[in-house]
Amino acid sequence: MMRRNTVQRRAIRRVLEEAGRPLGALEMLEDSKRYAPRLGIATVYRSIKALVAAGSVAVVELPGEPPRYEAAGKGHHHHFRCEFCGKVYELGGCLGGLKDLLPRGFRMTSHELLLHGRCPACAK
Amino acid sequence: MMRRNTVQRRAIRRVLEEAGRPLGALEMLEDSKRYAPRLGIATVYRSIKALVAAGSVAVVELPGEPPRYEAAGKGHHHHFRCEFCGKVYELGGCLGGLKDLLPRGFRMTSHELLLHGRCPACAK
DNA sequence: TTATTTTTGATATCGTATTATCAATATCAT
DNA sequence: ATGATATTGATAATACGATATCAAAAATAA
Structure with missing residues (x-):
């Protein structure tokens, strides 16, 4: 997994970096459509999983809501x-x-x- | 709703007070069985809802987990x-x-x- | 005690977030 | 450009917490 560099994954990564704040899966889907118009939600979830496993994205859990995601390596905040x-x-x-x-x-x-x-x- | 004083509701309230810490619905079910052995999960959820609506129980949401509940009126903590x-x-x-x-x-x-x-x- | 009405418990159903499926497509090495 | 295969997108399936259903049981009024 994550062997190929696709427009979808580039879009998702880019959107996360540009946002500068944690995004939920649906937010990522919406924002990413700017760069990958036919992007589907399944690919968003797949990419999140891969990016988190790779350590380049961090999970942000908030009370009572589905998880959000932010670029990793930001230090304590x-x-x-x-x-x-x-x-x-x-x-x-x-x-x-x-x-x-x-x-x-x-x-x-x-x-x-x-x-x-x-x-x-x-x-x- | 909450018009009658049943053993189940007394058990649930009592367990919450005795715990002194927030309990999840399943924890409440388990602990309450001590006082109401045939208690079912539906009654736990129903009682939680009623107690929260009545203001005597507070919801405690933690990141990434289902809500827990504690006796209300404890002040900021x-x-x-x-x-x-x-x-x-x-x-x-x-x-x-x-x-x-x-x-x-x-x-x-x-x-x-x-x-x-x-x-x-x-x-x- | 009896009648009335609420409440209960078992479980089916729901709601929502996430994952699996799979044919079609895109990527990359050659 | 071609072929091998990883990836995608649409959507079906799943997970799981919570709610709805409804006959049976329990609580209160009379």
Whole structure:
């Protein structure tokens, strides 16, 4: 798998990079049609799977929603979800003091933070 | 709905309170069988729905998993998920400085934080 | 207790996201 | 350009959490 360089896979990869934010499978399908008009949803899922397995795409799971995907290798960061348009944005930076929240006996290996609100486009 | 006080609903409510941590529908089914042995999953879902609608139970959504439920009215808090046993625990307290993570133009209305790691029982 | 109405439990059905199927097509080595 | 084969797209099939169905059982009123 992933042996050949097809227009579809190039389109999917490109869209993910251009978006700069995590996209769901349907979003990827829509956006990719700009570069590969006859793209089907099956190919989107197949490509996601291959790209994730190859390590070039990361899965972004948000509560209560199907997974989204973003280009891998961005370093530690969190996300913001606009409760109006549903788009998810990437946030820079993080917070300290997380260990203070742990009760005795618990060991933390990672964490995730999600902010909710309105994005600039929906704030007006 | 919720007009009668049945052993099933008492069992479900009781299990949620005794757990002190968010439970999924199947967990609730299992635990409740102690008090209502012939309990069925349909009744669990029906009771959850009614209790949530009544405001006495809160939904806890975690990334990539079906929702869990906890007794309502606990005030702001976050959760810890043990990556070994999958149990979710309640954490006290919160963090400041969240607004610093927001880019210009974004408005935050809420947030959620999830810590991953091992619970005391799985840490050894 | 009896009658009335809600609730239950077993299970069929649904909804949605994802995967499998397979003939047609595109890619790449030659 | 040709042939071998990986890939695609349409869509059927699947997975699974949640809901709908409905006869039987349980709870409350009388």
